[in-house]
Amino acid sequence: MTAESQKGRRASKDTRRRQLIEATIACIAKRGLGDTTLAHVSKTAGLSQGIVNLHFTNKVNLMNETLSFIRDEYEQAWKNALEKAGDNSARQLSALARIDYSATVADPKRLAVWFAFWGEVKSRPVYKKICQSRVTDYRLILVGILNKLIDNGCYKELQATNIADSMMSMADGLWLNMLISSHVLKRKDAEKLMMQYLAQTFPQHKNYFLDSHS
Amino acid sequence: MTAESQKGRRASKDTRRRQLIEATIACIAKRGLGDTTLAHVSKTAGLSQGIVNLHFTNKVNLMNETLSFIRDEYEQAWKNALEKAGDNSARQLSALARIDYSATVADPKRLAVWFAFWGEVKSRPVYKKICQSRVTDYRLILVGILNKLIDNGCYKELQATNIADSMMSMADGLWLNMLISSHVLKRKDAEKLMMQYLAQTFPQHKNYFLDSHS
Amino acid sequence: MTAESQKGRRASKDTRRRQLIEATIACIAKRGLGDTTLAHVSKTAGLSQGIVNLHFTNKVNLMNETLSFIRDEYEQAWKNALEKAGDNSARQLSALARIDYSATVADPKRLAVWFAFWGEVKSRPVYKKICQSRVTDYRLILVGILNKLIDNGCYKELQATNIADSMMSMADGLWLNMLISSHVLKRKDAEKLMMQYLAQTFPQHKNYFLDSHS
Amino acid sequence: MTAESQKGRRASKDTRRRQLIEATIACIAKRGLGDTTLAHVSKTAGLSQGIVNLHFTNKVNLMNETLSFIRDEYEQAWKNALEKAGDNSARQLSALARIDYSATVADPKRLAVWFAFWGEVKSRPVYKKICQSRVTDYRLILVGILNKLIDNGCYKELQATNIADSMMSMADGLWLNMLISSHVLKRKDAEKLMMQYLAQTFPQHKNYFLDSHS
DNA sequence: AATGAATGAGCTTTCATTCAT
DNA sequence: TATGAATGAAAGCTCATTCAT
DSSP states (O other): OOOOHHHHHHHHHHHHHHHHHHHHHHHHHHHHTTTHHHHHHHTTTTTOHHHHHHHSHHHHHHHHHHHHHHHHHHHHHHHHHHHHHHHHHHHHHHHHHHHHGGGTTTOOHHHHHHHHHHHTTTHHHHHHHHHHHHHHHHHHHHHHHHHHHHHHHHTTTTTTHHHHHHHHHHHHHHHHHHHHHHSSSSSHHHHHHHHHHHHHSGGGGGGHHHHHOO | OOOTTTSOOOHHHHHHHHHHHHHHHHHHHHHHEEEEEHHHHHHHOOOTHHHHHHSSHHHHHHHHHHHHHHHHHHHHHHHHHHHHHHHHHHHHHHHHHHTSTTTTTTHHHHHHHHHHHTTTTTTTTHHHHHHHHHHHHHHHHHHHHHHHHHHHHOTTTOOOHHHHHHHHHHHHHHHHHHHHHHSSSOOHHHHHHHHHHHHHGGGGGGGHSOOOOO | HHHHHHHHEEEEEEHHHHHHHHHHHHHHHHHHHTTTTTHHHHHTTTTTHHHHHHHHHHHHHHHHHHHHHHHHHHHHHHHHHHHHHHHHHHHHHHHHHHHHGGTTTOOHHHHHHHHHTTTOOOOOOOOHHHHHHHHHHHHHHHHHHHHHHHHTTTTTOOOOOHHHHHHHHHHHHHHHHHHHTTSSSSSSHHHHHHHHHHHHHHGGHHHHHSSOOO | OTTTOSSSOOOHHHHHHHHHHHHHHHHHHHHEEEEEEOOHHHHHOOOOOTHHHHSSSSSHHHHHHHHHHHHHHHHHHHHHHHHHHOOOOHHHHHHHGGGGSTTTTTTHHHHHHHHHHHTTTTOOOOHHHHHHHHHHHHHHHHHHHHHHHHHTOOOTTTHHHHHHHHHHHHHHHHHHHHHHHTTTSSSSHHHHHHHHHHHSSGGGGHHHHHHHHO
16 A cells, blocks of 8 residues: 555545534534534535544534644735735735735634624633634734834834734634624625725835735 | 522513523633534523523524624714713723723733634624624714715815724724734733824824823 | 301302313313313412312312212213102113203313213223223113113013123213214214114113103 | 244334334334324333434434324224135125224224324324225225225116215214214224114115125 | 434423422 | 423433444
């Protein structure tokens, strides 16, 4: 048995896990965390009853892995966006902020899943940890960019960490509004509000935020 | 033992309902929506198994009523705060914004309950409706205050509805941060960030937001 | 306190019991034995929750008393009918047979109750006993009448007990048909079938059974 | 252990359903409809708690299927008996009538189950329908046979439908007597009474009913 | 690796019964 | 005598998990 075939097998195993996690996301979005059963998940995945226990041992584990999965997905998204933004700090800030309202990140299903898990954070230390880990790297990078921007421009009175926390809070709150009032606040509206905040905070770089840099 | 005794075989219907709702809030905060059973609720209330069905018919109804209860509580809080603020728009804005970080409103248990229900909003139309109803009145009043402030001051370029949405989003996001990173972001910190946003948005009224008007 | 007032009190107590038994009959007819709860009974009687336990100690007792009540009612009915029939055996037989299809005895609610209890006879010795007691006297009297008729007429080959059992069986079966196919087999139809059986069995007394002696 | 093993983790769906229905019949006969719980049924079947819900979805469905099962069983029985009877109408009538007192049809458990369901007919439309369906075919066939017999013999004055209804009523009533007074009226006694009725109704074919054609 | 019948603990709900008023 | 809030045992049902195939 060659290394190749081994890899093929392992790949197929990963495919199953991925397939089940996607099914889990779909179920949570459709019926909420509390009403998502393993029967629903396996049926959605088009597989058999016991399949989740086979690949994830138990339900708790499946849920943890699902949360980790969307956290990783999110991280991938903003890191990609950042890479494409080049070296300019204002451009980086814009890219980082905008990614939260892109079709893939602000996908209704994803939002529903984030809030489903946030709803249990208080009572589930594991969820709390994973949710915290979502923002640690992000916040570090964001503060770094903000500091550069503050230094380059003449925003001596601003505090990078404060702005970072305000931005991140506003971003999460906009997601909540998109979830609860999806018919009123759409992705583009939310993005505009965020960009207005940045434009107001960094008036010298206004044009980076107000022009349509999709 | 008072006439409004919390225990024993006799109590007014409202007392019992209130008592059970408080127990429900405590349970949701402690173990999450999904792991809150009627046995937990009745035990927490110091009453018997069947008591919830007696007073709320079924679990679904208990949950709806619990959510409605904290929404009413929230409404009461900001309306009270507004009344005390007098006629000055900036003072009103400050009061309205600050109430979200008061000990009673930003009570950890209450926050946990809000997020627990928000987590199910996508899959439960009733929760969605109640959560939406929480902000309709609030937003109307807030926009009114903002418009007055914009007219009085020289903030011609500002749009009241945009600021209202940004404020409300930031507020919710700060709540999430207080929930997830309670050890880092405390009530006072969150309030400070919100006040900074207001000070930055309405620089002429800066002093209304930055001085400590607890 | 006079004997009179004592009697008044006792009478009122009996009224309550009667009222509750009637409510029980109505409930059993409406929802069956299995779905009849004490809450239904007391509500139907327009009284409070605990009233049945007050007057009948417990549910089992209420049911036994209800069954005994309709048995007594039935006994009263055929004894009255017999008394009115006079001394003629054929006339007595006719009266006895016809009473089963009178409006009061073959009342749909009563039929439903009889079958409800018969349905539990196998597993409830008390019901069995009461149901048996319904027919012991009846059968004795019936056999007596039949013997007289056999002696008077020239029915030497007939066996009174056999005819009694056949008659009683047919009567119960007609009740079942009236219960199950109430739209097809009405009281008068059932009565006609029974009378035909008697006319055929006692051809010399045909006219006692076929004329309309309502 | 055969392929159609009654126990163990694997058995065909039909085997399990049949096994559970038999257990249900046994429970109803033993404790009545009202006191038959799913725990009793599954325990009687030697299986686990949730097994009924797995195979019948819910209790109501199990009961409906159980009733349908004994109705089918009954139909099978009289159709078989009829087939064996050959072409002679009197012989057919005798066979059809006698089957009600055969060991398999007039099995005490079966009788108890019939009466248990009849007891709920008034309040359960589904039971009513199934119970009605038990006799529709039967009555048609019976009337057909009676008509032939009436034509062949000289029973011009008889009405086939009347006789059919009388026969069927008497049969059901005899079942009730066997249920309530099992120690007095045995299967053979009941059969004799029914045969006497037929002999009396069709005197020219007397010998078909009175001789012992088991 | 995958299936799905079977399990059984635990949930919501019902309801006969109790008891303070 | 009568009420009805409260109780708690027991019911039906769900569902994560197991395991023979």
